[in-house]
Amino acid sequence: MGIVTPILKSAPFLKKLDKPILTAADMPYESMLVFNAGVTKFKGKYIMVFRNDYGTTPERYVVERHMPGTSIGVAVSDNGVDGWKVLPYHLMDNHKTLEESGREIRRFYDPRITIIEGKPYLCLAADTKHGVRGCIATVDDDFTKVNVISMSVPNNRNMVLFPEKINGRYVRLERPMMGEYHEIWCSFSPDLIHWGDSTLVLDDRTMPFTNSKIGPGAPPVKTEKGWLTTFHAVDVDDSRGKNGWENHWKLRYTAGIMLLDLENPAKITHMAKYPLIAAEKPYETDEGFRQNVIFPGGMILEDNGEVKFYYGASDTYECLATANVNDLIDYCINNNWLDEQVINRS
Numbered sequence: 285m286g287i288v289t290p291i292l293k294s295a296p297f298l299k300k301l302d303k304p305i306l307t308a309a310d311m312p313y314e315s316m317l318v319f320n321a322g323v324t325k326f327k328g329k330y331i332m333v334f335r336n337d338y339g340t341t342p343e344r345y346v347v348e349r350h351m352p353g354t355s356i357g358v359a360v361s362d363n364g365v366d367g368w369k370v371l372p373y374h375l376m377d378n379h380k381t382l383e384e385s386g387r388e389i390r391r392f393y394d395p396r397i398t399i400i401e402g403k404p405y406l407c408l409a410a411d412t413k414h415g416v417r418g419c420i421a422t423v424d425d426d427f428t429k430v431n432v433i434s435m436s437v438p439n440n441r442n443m444v445l446f447p448e449k450i451n452g453r454y455v456r457l458e459r460p461m462m463g464e465y466h467e468i469w470c471s472f473s474p475d476l477i478h479w480g481d482s483t484l485v486l487d488d489r490t491m492p493f494t495n496s497k498i499g500p501g502a503p504p505v506k507t508e509k510g511w512l513t514t515f516h517a518v519d520v521d522d523s524r525g526k527n528g529w530e531n532h533w534k535l536r537y538t539a540g541i542m543l544l545d546l547e548n549p550a551k552i553t554h555m556a557k558y559p560l561i562a563a564e565k566p567y568e569t570d571e572g573f574r575q576n577v578i579f580p581g582g583m584i585l586e587d588n589g590e591v592k593f594y595y596g597a598s599d600t601y602e603c604l605a606t607a608n609v610n611d612l613i614d615y616c617i618n619n620n621w622l623d624e625q626v627i628n629r630s
Contacts, residue, residue: 285527285575292493292538292562297611298593304567304601305368305594306334306359312372314338316352317573319596322397322502323364323582326404330364331427332582332594333357333375333395333406334602342529342573354378354391356408358427364584364592365604375423376408376430388413396581397423398445398503400454405476406430407443407456418443418458420476434477442499445476446511446549455549457485457513459499465489466497468515470550483550486515486542492557492621493538496520501539501580502593509613510543510553514560514580514593528575528598538562539580539595543616557621560612561595561605572598585609 294300308315313336321334337352344350356376359368374380378391389412396407404427408419415438422431436443442459449455453472456479460469471482488498494517501514519536527533539562542555563569563576575598582594591612593605 285524285533285569287564287569288521288524288536288576292536292559294562294564294605295556295558295560295607295611295615297615298561298605298607300565300605301365301603302565304597304603305366306332306370306602307600308336310359310368310370311336311357312370313355313357313374316340317600318357319599319602320394320579321581321594321596321602322395322406323584323592323594324397324399324404324503325364325584326399327425330361330584331397331404332359332361332368332602333397333427334359335393335395335596336374345529346531354393356392356395356430371427373428375427392419394442394579394581396444396503398447400445400447400449405445407445408432409441409443410435412438415439416441416461420445420456434479436479442516444500444503446504447506450549451547457500457504457549466499468498468500485544485550486552486555488517491517491540493517493540493559494519496535498540502583504544504549505583505585505591506546507543507585507609507613509617510546511549512583512585512591512609512612512616513542513544514583515540515542516579517559528571528573528600530574533574535574535577536563537577537579539578539593541612541616543613552622554616554620555622556616556619557624558615558619560615561593563597565597565603567601567603568597572600574599 317337339353355374496518504511545551579596
């Protein structure tokens with residue numbers, strides 16, 4: 285398909301790798317698409333928990349609309365850039381999920397990972413008979429066992445957990461889907477199971493580079509200026525035609541970035557009015573299942589100030605980009621959309 289118009293560009297200081305860091309070719313089991321991973325540092329290693337789609341082909345998809353199966357896999361790296369070792373098992377798989385849930389839950393997908401008080405937690409989307417539900421799960425330290433401890437009502441997804449309690453409570457960002465509108469909300473919990481005190485953070489009707497929907501991206505990271513927070517944003521153009529496997533795909537996904545207040549994470553203090561990550565590389569614009577799709581799922585702040593952004597590209601590959609944390613903060617402050625548009629000041 286190539287780059288679509290109007291042209292959107294990544295932040296000028298952002299550095300992308302020339303190729304994806306994980307693909308279907310790296311899998312020790314059946315795989316067609318590997319993307320939308322959560323990534324964290326845990327016990328001296330970089331841990332990636334990724335979505336793996338399998339069981340169909342581009343031709344079968346076009347003719348039969350045959351949707352792939354989905355599993356959750358795990359990969360480990362010493363440096364978070366290369367040398368990823370994929371563990372030889374599915375952490376979660378939709379066939380097993382169907383059996384264990386009595387066919388209530390059809391699949392788990394799009395994992396995010398957060399370490400809280402030394403323990404790993406996953407946020408997942410779950411397709412169910414009653415709609416998509418957001419889930420929180422514990423994971424053992426060896427990343428072999430998952431236990432879902434909380435599921436939202438339909439329709440909610442794209443949940444991410446903050447890495448520490450704020451004012452004594454756990455915090456998550458989430459995206460309830462209400463008709464044509466998609467909004468980012470913030471909710472609080474005493475125990476990671478019961479959630480409430482929910483507050484609107486950002487709605488898609490005020491965004492500068494979307495005309496469709498938004499949602500949380502990676503779990504936020506703490507800086508002196510606020511919680512550095514990514515989100516995904518979608519714009520639609522009906523004139524867009526053949527795209528990857530699709531005969532007609534009119535959506536484009538980009539990643540944005542904002543700062544949330546350290547004590548009140550439901551409050552945006554600054555938000556860049558330009559995208560952070562846009563589709564530009566050939567593996568983002570000309571290859572894969574659905575091209576021009578950027579989906580941020582992992583963000584790691586290193587001790588030297590480098591920030592690693594892990595993102596899905598074209599719903600096909602897992603990719604990496606880097607930037608300096610000070611450049612990111614300045615990008616939010618110096619290009620602040622709140623200077624031009626009132627969003628939500630709760």
